[in-house]
Amino acid sequence: MAEMMSSGVELMFAGMGIVFLFLTMLVYAVNIMSTLIQRFFPDVPVSGISTSLSTGIDKSVIAAIAAAVHQHRRQHK
Amino acid sequence: MAEMMSSGVELMFAGMGIVFLFLTMLVYAVNIMSTLIQRFFPDVPVSGISTSLSTGIDKSVIAAIAAAVHQHRRQHK
Amino acid sequence: MAEMMSSGVELMFAGMGIVFLFLTMLVYAVNIMSTLIQRFFPDVPVSGISTSLSTGIDKSVIAAIAAAVHQHRRQHK
Amino acid sequence: MENLLSLWQSTGLYNFTSGQAFMMLVGFLLLFLAIKKGFEPLLLLPIGFGAILSNIPVAGIAEEGGILYYLYFGIKLGIFPLLIFMGVGAMTDFGPMLANPKTMLLGAAAQFGIFASLLGALALNAIPGLEFSLRDAAAIGIIGGADGPTAIYVASKLAPDLLGAIAVAAYSYMALVPLIQPPIMRALTTEDERKIEMQQMRVVSRTEKIVFPLMLLVLSVLLLPSATPLIGMFALGNLMNACGVVERLSQTAQNELINIVTIFLGLSVGSKLSAHAFLQFQTLGILALGAIAFAIGTASGVIMAKIMNRFSDTPINPLIGAAGVSAVPMAARVANKLGLESNPHNFLLMHAMGPNVAGVIGSAVAAGVLLSLVK
Amino acid sequence: MENLLSLWQSTGLYNFTSGQAFMMLVGFLLLFLAIKKGFEPLLLLPIGFGAILSNIPVAGIAEEGGILYYLYFGIKLGIFPLLIFMGVGAMTDFGPMLANPKTMLLGAAAQFGIFASLLGALALNAIPGLEFSLRDAAAIGIIGGADGPTAIYVASKLAPDLLGAIAVAAYSYMALVPLIQPPIMRALTTEDERKIEMQQMRVVSRTEKIVFPLMLLVLSVLLLPSATPLIGMFALGNLMNACGVVERLSQTAQNELINIVTIFLGLSVGSKLSAHAFLQFQTLGILALGAIAFAIGTASGVIMAKIMNRFSDTPINPLIGAAGVSAVPMAARVANKLGLESNPHNFLLMHAMGPNVAGVIGSAVAAGVLLSLVK
Amino acid sequence: MENLLSLWQSTGLYNFTSGQAFMMLVGFLLLFLAIKKGFEPLLLLPIGFGAILSNIPVAGIAEEGGILYYLYFGIKLGIFPLLIFMGVGAMTDFGPMLANPKTMLLGAAAQFGIFASLLGALALNAIPGLEFSLRDAAAIGIIGGADGPTAIYVASKLAPDLLGAIAVAAYSYMALVPLIQPPIMRALTTEDERKIEMQQMRVVSRTEKIVFPLMLLVLSVLLLPSATPLIGMFALGNLMNACGVVERLSQTAQNELINIVTIFLGLSVGSKLSAHAFLQFQTLGILALGAIAFAIGTASGVIMAKIMNRFSDTPINPLIGAAGVSAVPMAARVANKLGLESNPHNFLLMHAMGPNVAGVIGSAVAAGVLLSLVK
Ligand code: NA
Ligand code: NA
């Protein structure tokens, strides 16, 4: 049983080691990625936010409703 | 063949017997259950029925629409 | 290899032959079907097109919404 | 040239057997009934299409390597009918039944159709050329349960060869309920009886609706475990809907999941409509017995209601007894329609829904009896 | 210590083979094409992801015990492509084709791409290192059908080893239709031909739309049973949509069911993008032949339209011939776009939808021929 | 008479064993917790129902021929938990985590609960009658990951016999997060620490959200391939949602598909709640260790945040450390609630979502370590 406990302790160190190694590397990778993307591939600001605010429903919802209506019409005409 | 018919008749009595036994017991069980529940666990009357009547659409529908709109916005912002 | 090529050429003729035979027969069949149906089983013109045009949403959409609302009410009352 | 010959020898025209041709016609007839006559289209359309696909010569769509062969495992292993039953459970509202529990007995009486046609099937063995085993007879009788998934589940266990004919008979007669039932109901009731108005129903609380499916399951566990696959999945669906906390599971069970399984189930049932199994004299026997089963079940329900009126103060309109066969909700609508004919202010629909859903339970119980006693 | 060593020996870094690394890059390329370039993302995204997952060292996601191994059975047994085809059938409107049936012949002509590239594959055997069997060649040719599920279905039956490359080529070229077709269409038509306006289409009745899929199935049963798994499931989906009585099944077939199967199908196809099977000289051959197949199919459709104009009074704009390859609806949109360039009032979209959906039938027929004649 | 006897001998009453009766009570308890107490009803309701169904005497619903027997293959082959994980991935927004990546370390620290309870399980072997192998201990430890599909996936691979108890413990403790965590969080933090306001988060671009799941997958491929089935399916779901071009697949993955699989997974997990496997002294050990695992994970996350504050200028409110256990989104809500108690203007919810979703990654990584090192 002592042997199993020592396996367990070893597993704990290996496990927490890997978990921290993994997530630490992920932190660095994310930082690098975000820097690169913000510099070289900045998102084009989305127009139409004003529409969204003014109507309370954004374009995609309207598009979805329109598509649904069109779909229904097509099928029932 | 006569033997099979007699098996069939026996099956009929057993079957209808069980069906009636089952549903009769269910009737009694339901009566007891309903009495107990109405006495000890009466449902709290649902407020908001007036809302439902006045607007023609109940709150859950509004909630569902709101969630859908929010979902769309979140995904398309 | 020459043998395989000749199998391939044969396959090509058989294949394009069948494809054209199939679709030519389908053309004739459709022509006959359409003639028969237009003569003997003409569709009853759908009323309610005006409704659809005037409201911008056809009946089936309204029915679907009504059903959804009803469904919600039933489940949440 | 060789290619052309081999092509011709691979055409359907060259390979058709008369049995296959006839079964394809049966498939087209089912499509016609489903689409033009509105006979249970959700099931009969895929069943009819499955019948056509599985009888195409050469293609082997219902043989190993074909899609219908693999889909059929869903029936063979009993999975599809149980998933459908779960979805039906989620769509069922036990409210009207709980408001007036004694109407459940109507749903018990109507199951007499099952056992009467079981006896009928055995009696038909007197006709030379017909040989129904007890298992066959039980599977045929279950048509009288007027419940599709139950019939398919029982037939797949007791008489898989008859599955196609039994499923077709069950769904066809369910679609014919508005034709089969009214004459029987009129013959067995007086105008005064049909005019009976029933008491306003009480409101059933949410807690009762949550507890009921569990109580139903427990009773079935104690009395009749062989019915618990059916009643258990039904109760699960019903509980998911009633409890209100797993709304998304309940919605999926009664929409997308049941739709997907219905397509697969219908096609698989259709794949059992082979000439070999269907073009038998016994199929005519099955169709005849199915009609008798529905008729006897209807009559039993009506008569039971009249008997109950002898012993009870609160009167029951005997028309709702006919709804005890299940065939939800057509049978209840038929009762409502006949009630309105006699008394334009008499809305029986909700009162008939009680025996109607009790009929579903009743036929699941009868199925359990058959599965446990018929070896 | 031992643990650390064993951990290091279980890392991907330690176990990577160059082939796996390269195939993962192919997977990422597919993701890039799907997401950034909009190449058939519904299929190429899961395919690309499947390629990455199945090439991860040690993990064995595409080997027994891994999820992709089990999902692949859906392709191996032919179930996934047929369910997709059912969904596509439910989404297809045959109205424009029924309004002008003779344009179906354009959908026949465009299948020449299939057989031309089949011959091309056999001819490539002259190159040392390339050895395509007749089965391989047939599976490669079907890329020219410009129809994903048909290509996957045929490849899974005739040449499962090439499945990955064939599916990738098929979907990639479908996405490239707006680039591949226009130069060919311009080269083969005069400005005047591209200006041809076509007659207003008649309205097609619901009955015709219901009868058509059944007629299509019957013709396929009589002539070419080997095409009936494909055409049958397509007709089933189309009938479910057209008949209007099983709306909930039709909706599920063209939404949730096809979505679920698309995810599974894409991942399974991707799992066949192993270094062993893909990093072969022959893959380049497949990609080259696929492009040729699309080009020849496009040209055949256009030329067929010009031939038909010689023998007919009602003129056909030859641009819609290019839509005969299928690749619904991109090919029809390309025809519409080129028509508008020559004549801003000339809307060809609906006219092109006829040959477009006829092309789907045409390639299913061609698939049937290949499946029945290539042993 | 014989029939009556045989019927009686086939009743549940006649055949009940005390173990089955007790396990059915456990099932009802789970239903009660799910419906009345709102404990993770989406999972615990089907699990509880599965427990009832599988313990019905005679019926054999979880044995060969019964539906639960076949559904369990979805877990045995590892398919169901991975599909759930894909759906969860599609529902996960990594935005808050990407806006403040260093909070991922909190999600790493909280996994200490996994390994502490693994050691605890081994230590319990000192008690006579308890014998946990290393595989058992690892499967028990994963409860501390506070992630249902991960726990089920690992348990099904390492200790299928304990699957039922482990899944029940995992989901129960997740539901108990609002009770388990607050006392620990209060004990380990000062009022001033709980008042710490965190910086406004930056907006994360769509491109970052698309690249992240791929980067996560690559890292996992390089370092820990054994975690790639879990992380891969999670990344696939997340990518489908983030990329925006396969909206219909993403919607299906996070709605109908996950709902269907949840019903099946829950029932199958419940079918492992047999008296034989559950009514063991060791089940009490598992429940105790699970609670300890959650407590230690919570404490580790909070302490890690306090350590990070020593070495960093931008302060972290240590309450969000507790969210590192995962249990999305309850743990983040708990952090938010405690923050508001100390400072009514301090909304920590979004800040806590970072460590919360990092905790999901962390426990998948820990699962990979266990799967690769525990033989
Ligand atoms: Na019934
Ligand atoms: Na084509």
Ligand code: NA
């Ligand atoms: Na975790």
